[in-house]
Amino acid sequence: MVGGGQGAFIGAVHRMAMALDGQYEMVAGALSSTPDRARASGRELGLADDRNHGDWQALLADELRRDPAERVDVVSVVTPNHIHFPVAQAFVEAGFHVVCDKPLVHTGVQAEALVTAVRKRGTVFGVTYNYTGYPMVRQAREMVRAGELGQVRKVVVEYNQGWLATRLEAEGNKQAAWRNDPAQSGGAGAVGDIGSHAENLISSVTGLRLESLSADLTSFVPGRQLDDDANMLLRFAGGARGVLVASQINSGIENGFRLRVSGTEGTLEWWQEEPNRLTHFPLSGPPRVLTRGAPWLHPAAQRASRIPPGHPEGFIEAFANVYAGVAADIRAHATDTIADPLEADYPGVEDGARGVHFIEAVLASARSSEKWTEVRG
Amino acid sequence: MVGGGQGAFIGAVHRMAMALDGQYEMVAGALSSTPDRARASGRELGLADDRNHGDWQALLADELRRDPAERVDVVSVVTPNHIHFPVAQAFVEAGFHVVCDKPLVHTGVQAEALVTAVRKRGTVFGVTYNYTGYPMVRQAREMVRAGELGQVRKVVVEYNQGWLATRLEAEGNKQAAWRNDPAQSGGAGAVGDIGSHAENLISSVTGLRLESLSADLTSFVPGRQLDDDANMLLRFAGGARGVLVASQINSGIENGFRLRVSGTEGTLEWWQEEPNRLTHFPLSGPPRVLTRGAPWLHPAAQRASRIPPGHPEGFIEAFANVYAGVAADIRAHATDTIADPLEADYPGVEDGARGVHFIEAVLASARSSEKWTEVRG
Amino acid sequence: MVGGGQGAFIGAVHRMAMALDGQYEMVAGALSSTPDRARASGRELGLADDRNHGDWQALLADELRRDPAERVDVVSVVTPNHIHFPVAQAFVEAGFHVVCDKPLVHTGVQAEALVTAVRKRGTVFGVTYNYTGYPMVRQAREMVRAGELGQVRKVVVEYNQGWLATRLEAEGNKQAAWRNDPAQSGGAGAVGDIGSHAENLISSVTGLRLESLSADLTSFVPGRQLDDDANMLLRFAGGARGVLVASQINSGIENGFRLRVSGTEGTLEWWQEEPNRLTHFPLSGPPRVLTRGAPWLHPAAQRASRIPPGHPEGFIEAFANVYAGVAADIRAHATDTIADPLEADYPGVEDGARGVHFIEAVLASARSSEKWTEVRG
Amino acid sequence: MVGGGQGAFIGAVHRMAMALDGQYEMVAGALSSTPDRARASGRELGLADDRNHGDWQALLADELRRDPAERVDVVSVVTPNHIHFPVAQAFVEAGFHVVCDKPLVHTGVQAEALVTAVRKRGTVFGVTYNYTGYPMVRQAREMVRAGELGQVRKVVVEYNQGWLATRLEAEGNKQAAWRNDPAQSGGAGAVGDIGSHAENLISSVTGLRLESLSADLTSFVPGRQLDDDANMLLRFAGGARGVLVASQINSGIENGFRLRVSGTEGTLEWWQEEPNRLTHFPLSGPPRVLTRGAPWLHPAAQRASRIPPGHPEGFIEAFANVYAGVAADIRAHATDTIADPLEADYPGVEDGARGVHFIEAVLASARSSEKWTEVRG
Missing domain, CATH: 3.40.50.720 (NAD(P)-binding Rossmann-like Domain)
Known part of the structure; x- marks a missing residue:
């Protein structure tokens, strides 16, 4: 390490x-x-x-x-x-x-x-x-892949936190300090720290390619050098539209990361603070609450789960799923085999690179008075 | 009538x-x-x-x-x-x-x-x-006015519905038909029908003046003439920022109207589908769930309520509050007196006019490739 | 009146x-x-x-x-x-x-x-x-009648309030005063005031006949003459079992009336403070959230609803459904016809009588050291 | 092991x-x-x-x-x-x-x-x-100990599951088989498997001594030898009353373990399926939602938490808290010191013994037509 x-x-x-x-x-x-x-x-x-x-x-x-x-x-x-x-x-x-x-x-x-x-x-x-290691995020991804939402039209992701509503970086908080120091964190504040998770969530669940965006960045807290609030309009290849909000000045909010994906056949909603549930609103018929561990989930969601439904798993378990995916791939590598994709299920270097291109496009749009800016794929 | x-x-x-x-x-x-x-x-x-x-x-x-x-x-x-x-x-x-x-x-x-x-x-x-007739929306407004959120920095309003996810206007649905006929509903679809409610909610609760906006409108349903999905970035006098989403193609969503307002001292969240609750996240300390009818609410919220807490009031009651406010003003008018502002509490012709200017600005921005467009106050 | x-x-x-x-x-x-x-x-x-x-x-x-x-x-x-x-x-x-x-x-x-x-x-x-006038309670009743839960095995109803956690009747509160005066309210306190609603909810939704009960009543608030807390075990004809809790000393709780019915094929849950939803847990498959006004509800629930789904209706509307049912029957009576049972849907004098027999059985059980006591049907 | x-x-x-x-x-x-x-x-x-x-x-x-x-x-x-x-x-x-x-x-x-x-x-x-290893359960315990609820009057605990709604033990399910074999699990079914958790939750949070109980046990599933549904009335030393429900035939319910404790000054509610929250209803004032990891929690809850608020912890983490408590005591034992009670915080052999006496009293009450039966302390 x-x-x-x-x-x-x-x-x-x-x-x-x-x-x-x-x-x-x-x-x-x-x-x-x-x-x-x-x-x-x-x-x-x-x-x-x-x-x-x-x-x-x-x-x-x-x-x-x-x-x-x-x-x-x-x-x-x-x-x-x-x-x-x-x-x-x-x-x-x-x-x-x-x-x-x-x-x-x-x-x-x-x-x-x-x-x-x-x-x-x-x-x-x-x-x-x-966050894309959560079983119910994988379930969402598989439902989109299987066409259960039809053609995706709209994605709204919000990632709201309140911990930087005051100038914590000036009060000796190490986490706040490096995140708001451009030399250490790059030119992006909230966009880099949590906006990048939001981009990965959209990309992972919908598989859509983000073509362009228009971003409005603000540093609300006096003295802060980097953005602590980011709002952007998104356009995807194929015509889907989206909104991405990443903000760290939502006083009192803990870790409010939310996803809504709507397609021609239904809508999915997921909220990170209750990660064991995924709500599916079909175009017709009552909403269904899918829960982690249930036998009717996709195998990719099943594999990402350790204990029975109703026994909550959380953040550490989702994090461990990324490590477990890497471990499966390392074992396959050691034996010169191909890992089971249900096991070697983790974000790779290309996903990381895509996140960096996203951040660059956001910063470029914000610098150009929020003009629509292409995102390098 | x-x-x-x-x-x-x-x-x-x-x-x-x-x-x-x-x-x-x-x-x-x-x-x-x-x-x-x-x-x-x-x-x-x-x-x-x-x-x-x-x-x-x-x-x-x-x-x-x-x-x-x-x-x-x-x-x-x-x-x-x-x-x-x-x-x-x-x-x-x-x-x-x-x-x-x-x-x-x-x-x-x-x-x-x-x-x-x-x-x-x-x-x-x-x-x-x-919607601004709901007691808990009035409570939110009074909390902002009283400075309980400090200086407002951020407003996010989403108004999502799914009922127009298919081309209902071509299937003999009268409600859908006139709303999607430019001659009857004006040039705005979702923006006029529900976006105008969202604008009024923001304006009523925060009192902020919307200075400019950048709007991305889409008609997703083939054959539809007006927007059924609207996403926009907002800038308010004094520096606050916002996001407004109004969409009628969120398949399976009923009437998902949500508000989040964050200020330097706290955040408020309200969701129209459970209108008797308002969640207040102070900058420090646990969130508090304010409920309609509770004795610690502002008198403006108390007056808008008919029955004790825990006995839910809904949409019709909120609607009736607008009528009750107008009635109080008519009675005062008849006797040449000034109505108690806690009673004559209703949106007036200026609020209506502001909504029209908002819609015009949205359409202008969308026509100009989502350029920032000033909103006439 | x-x-x-x-x-x-x-x-x-x-x-x-x-x-x-x-x-x-x-x-x-x-x-x-x-x-x-x-x-x-x-x-x-x-x-x-x-x-x-x-x-x-x-x-x-x-x-x-x-x-x-x-x-x-x-x-x-x-x-x-x-x-x-x-x-x-x-x-x-x-x-x-x-x-x-x-x-x-x-x-x-x-x-x-x-x-x-x-x-x-x-x-x-x-x-x-x-409370049995709520559309989603009628939906629950119709689902049980239609066998969607299979054979009902278990019913748990809690009706919790906190408003009598202190001796309000000694402080000039008129509502509290007559409810706690045996001469005006009968020998039952919480049991009569809210326990009777609980009995009606069980009876209306499940249709089960209550055979016997064992009740433990307490007056927690010093000086109070009648029960402010009631807990009881229930046995129904055919073998179903139940629990009924009615308490007015749950400090801080507003009007927490909850129902859970489990049968061989599924479970239903309803909570009065969010009355527009009914959650259905099938024996197999994810839970479904049924909402008032949705087109897939039973006609008896449809008729009890005035506005579209997502536009909440509340307590007054449910109350009005009882009056509307009576009005339909009065109109039929006036014309010597039989009312449409979907319209003349209201609790009658026999339901009222059953509630009185229930209260008598509760008081008898409590007087006899909580012995199992038969309920006159 | x-x-x-x-x-x-x-x-x-x-x-x-x-x-x-x-x-x-x-x-x-x-x-x-x-x-x-x-x-x-x-x-x-x-x-x-x-x-x-x-x-x-x-x-x-x-x-x-x-x-x-x-x-x-x-x-x-x-x-x-x-x-x-x-x-x-x-x-x-x-x-x-x-x-x-x-x-x-x-x-x-x-x-x-x-x-x-x-x-x-x-x-x-x-x-x-x-379950008593969850941080928010420890917070509840500390709030009761500190008198924040005043004198405890009422406790309602429900532990509902649906996995034994059918005769799973006859279908080769190993978990179901030994739990429903009296030779392996003792004379108690649901009472032993989950009722014992409920008893521990009550005892841990309230500190009240259970004096007597009246229990109604049923085996609903044909062919099953042990109880799959248990309902009981509880009486505690000092006059508090309670209800305990433990059932494994709630078709479709996963692991619905709920606690409500009411005292003269307020009420607490906790639900195991969202374990990171604890709702506190004060006698006067709006309810407060306490969340795991927040800085205003009691040190005993703080110590039981590994990551910041908003990043959910779950069942495994709570389980690990029991092991961490034991480890702290073992280290103290090895050095002949007294462990910090905030660290050596785990249920001991006396807690285990109390659970066994509870089960014995439940079975005795059920055998005696639900007579009130004393619980050995």
């Missing part, structure tokens, strides 16, 4: 997600960009001294020095965004499988370079768009 | 709203544009023969012929939109109070003419934006 | 329910047991002086004095419970149709006497068990 | 709960009562051959043979109920810490013997009443 040491929120989530199914064991790391903190974090988490490094370059060098059989299979990159590219690039080029947090990298150029590197080396590369 | 005869949905709603509080008695009418149907409808509803007219001109002439003490106090205009202007204008100029359905008229020019006429004659004029 | 004058809550509800559909006109009354208040109330509500009486005996005598064509068709009895019997009995015997509030009377003997009187005179008699 | 091999549902849950926080490593086991299946299961889960046993006696003997430093710290007993007692008793007496599934044992005599053994050896003993 690179990053994710003391004080980091997402590192602990990655570790719980890895632990849940017993398919990962963390044996080496460079857990912080500050060498002392990196090593202290590693000791706390039980890393052996000789695999507990002060920086990622040392980790990489040490791994390469070891016998291939002893090397780690996969590296998790859970640093602030600006470190993603060099670390991911280096490990991919050295032949390691990688799991990288989102948004993948800062620029479209970096994203394409990484895609090229992964294709060239043939390694496994997962991006932790964890 | 003008319009609202056999086969009309909204006429019956107006009549129930009038009946509920025993403040109105329907004594005369021209209930359809088809004279025979008009008279048949009137007979069915118990109008005396000499006050049951074949057209609104006859109704007006007959009323003017009568002794002022015997005349009706107020005329309800519940025709398709294109008739609103001539009827409302004629009755106002003849000195009658008027309740008119929304959207008020077809053009901004007509709207301003009507505003001028009402001001000149000093009559009472109500517009049945019924 | 008898009772329901100034200060009474339920009288106003009855009047709105009567007004809503334009089928009733209130022309005479004795609106309070205090003659001065009775007449003042009548004046306020626009009764002519010669039909505005100081007591119900005067009202009855005056009506009988009038020409039959001029007499009222139906009398609404909305007094405190202890007056129901003499008033209802007298008007029935005089040949008037009657609508009476619940619980019908104080004793099983009175109840049977009233049933006998109604049968003998052949008049129409409705009891305002208003 | 004893039990929990191939085909067992709950064994896998225990293993995920253990893995989540990285505080447990499974190194030895006797994973089935069938030696071959036990060893196959162990191999699948990566147990070393010399610690993978065919029966629990062999596991115990082998552990005792090893150097104390090499022995397991704690044994998880996840067998069908009838094996709990001998296994738990033997390991406790040999000085091992134990985590045992619920209900603890079959009889009150066994329960007290186990309590005595644990006290004598001074070992740590946890019972996986997992």
Whole structure:
């Protein structure tokens, strides 16, 4: 693991997600960009001294020095965004499988370079768009694929949070600080942090290609450098329309991520704060509440579930589904076989790249007085 | 009453709203544009023969012929939109109070003419934006006015329906037919029918002045002439931003009208399908569920409520609140006094005019490739 | 109308329910047991002086004095419970149709006497068990009748309120005072006030005959004379089991009336605070949310609905459905025809009597250390 | 681990709960009562051959043979109920810490013997009443303890499931089979399987001592030997009353476990299918929705939470909280210190014993025609 040491929120989530199914064991790391903190974090988490490094370059060098059989299979990159590219690039080029947090990298150029590197080396590369790991999101995706909504006409996604309604980054909150520092998070604030999840949700569930968008970005909190509120109109190939809202100044709202997809034959609604339910409104007939674990779900949703219906699963389990998908692909890679696609079900480097192109288009539209801006696919 | 005869949905709603509080008695009418149907409808509803007219001109002439003490106090205009202007204008100029359905008229020019006429004659004029008659919408308005949300930053309103997901207007559905006939409903489809309610909800609750908007309109259903899906970005005086979605192709959705308002101190959420609740998310502290009828509500919400909390009130009651507000103003007018503003609480001709300017701006923006377009206030 | 004058809550509800559909006109009354208040109330509500009486005996005598064509068709009895019997009995015997509030009377003997009187005179008699007037409750009833739940095994009804969590009757609250005065409300507190609604809901929806019950009654609030909390186990003919909870000391709860019915083929759930929905859990397959007004509902639910789905109807509308049912029967009676049962759909005197027998059984069980007690059917 | 091999549902849950926080490593086991299946299961889960046993006696003997430093710290007993007692008793007496599934044992005599053994050896003993491990259940408990509800008057708990609405035990379902075999599960069906969770929830949240109960048990499904529906009236020391419903024949219901507690100052409601929320209805003022992870929760609820509010946690996390509590106590035990009670927060052997006495009282009441029966404390 690179990053994710003391004080980091997402590192602990990655570790719980890895632990849940017993398919990962963390044996080496460079857990912080500050060498002392990196090593202290590693000791706390039980890393052996000789695999507990002060920086990622040392980790990489040490791994390469070891016998291939002893090397780690996969590296998790859970640093602030600006470190993603060099670390991911280096490990991919050295032949390691990688799991990288989102948004993948800062620029479209970096994203394409990484895609090229992964294709060239043939390694496994997962991006932790964890929300599309929820079983009921996969169910939604399969229902759209199977034509149960008919032709998709409309997509509305809102991702609302309230935690940045005040200037938390000026009060010593580490999470808020790096997210609102353009050098670390790129030019996008809410758009990068949560808008990228929204893009991935739309893309994953509908499979539609986003052609163009018109975006209105605002920084509401005085002194803030990056957008904390983003609203945009979307146009998809084939004529579907959409709206995407990503805002972190909805005072009092926790993690309000919502999806509505309407097609000629029905509508689906999903809300992340109650992720075990998916409501299906058929064109005719009463709405149906689909629940995680039910036997009538699509196998892709069944596989993403660990316990019976009515016993709620949550965020960590969805996150773990991304890791489980990567693990299935790594196992297939090791045996030179093709993984069962129901198992190796995870967002890949192309999904990560698409998210980066989305962010670039949003920023370009906002800079040009919200003109319609093409999105590179 | 003008319009609202056999086969009309909204006429019956107006009549129930009038009946509920025993403040109105329907004594005369021209209930359809088809004279025979008009008279048949009137007979069915118990109008005396000499006050049951074949057209609104006859109704007006007959009323003017009568002794002022015997005349009706107020005329309800519940025709398709294109008739609103001539009827409302004629009755106002003849000195009658008027309740008119929304959207008020077809053009901004007509709207301003009507505003001028009402001001000149000093009559009472109500517009049945019924959704802002809900007690919990009034509670939201009072909370914003009292500063409980701090400075408003963000407004998201969605008004989603599914009933026009297919080409109902080609299947003999009268409601669908006139709404999708530009001659009768004006150039706006979903925008006029439900978008105007959304504009009124925003304006009523936040009091913000909408400065400009960028709108993307679509007609999804093949053969349809007017928009059935509208998405727009909003900018308000003072810097607040917003999103307005009005769509009638959300297959399977009934009447999904939702509001979210966020300010520096909190967020409010309201959903028309459960109108007795309003959720308040303070910046700090747990969300609170405010319910209709509770003793801690603002007097404006209390007055709009008839029965104790927990005994749900609905659409008809909200509609009746508009009529009750108009009645209070008519009584004050009759005695040359000023009505208690908590009682004479209803949308007036200026609110109706603002809605017309909104629709014009939306259509202009859509025609200009979604350019930001100023909204005349 | 008898009772329901100034200060009474339920009288106003009855009047709105009567007004809503334009089928009733209130022309005479004795609106309070205090003659001065009775007449003042009548004046306020626009009764002519010669039909505005100081007591119900005067009202009855005056009506009988009038020409039959001029007499009222139906009398609404909305007094405190202890007056129901003499008033209802007298008007029935005089040949008037009657609508009476619940619980019908104080004793099983009175109840049977009233049933006998109604049968003998052949008049129409409705009891305002208003909750079974909700369209979705009628839908539930029809689904059970049609066998959609298979054989009913289990019924759980809870009716929880919090308004009597403190000793409101000692603080000048008129509603609380008569309900907790054994002389006025009978020996039952919560059981009579809301438990009787619960009994009617079970009986109406399931059609099951309650054979025996074991009841545990408590008066939690110090100084209170009647039960404010009632819990009971139920056994039905044919083997179904049930639980009924009626409590008025659930601090902070408004009007939490809930039903769950389970059969061999599915379960239904309904909650009065969101009365436009009914959730159906089939034995196999996802739950379906049935909504008021939807075209796939049973005609009995359709008829009980005034406006389209998604436009909420509430308590007053449900109440008005009882009155509309009675009106349909009165019209049929006047023309010596049989009313359409879909229209004349209302709780009758036998339903009222059954509720009285239920209350007597509950009190008998509670007095006997919660022994199983037979319920007279 | 004893039990929990191939085909067992709950064994896998225990293993995920253990893995989540990285505080447990499974190194030895006797994973089935069938030696071959036990060893196959162990191999699948990566147990070393010399610690993978065919029966629990062999596991115990082998552990005792090893150097104390090499022995397991704690044994998880996840067998069908009838094996709990001998296994738990033997390991406790040999000085091992134990985590045992619920209900603890079959009889009150066994329960007290186990309590005595644990006290004598001074070992740590946890019972996986997992539902009281939910953070919001702990919040409810702390609110009651802090007097935020005033004096508790009323408790209603329902635990409804539908999975046994048909005779699943006759169709080869292993979970259904042992639960409905009196030899394996004891004399209680739904009462033992889920009623015991309900008893623990009441006891944990309210702290009230259950004095007596009157229970009505039914086996609805033809051919079933044990109760599949249980309804009971409860009386607590100090005068509070309650209702407990546990039913497995609610066709279509998944895992509907609900709690309502009312006191003089307010009411709490919690529903297991949305476990991240707890609704608090104060006696006066609007209801408040408390959410997991919020900074204003009690420290006991904070500690039971891993990720920020709005990122749902579920069943596995709650289960893991029981294991984390036991681990904290084991660490304290190892260092001869007293664990922080906020950390060592888990149901112990006395809680398990109380559940057994509860079941015995329920069965005794049911056998005696639902007479009030004392519950041994």
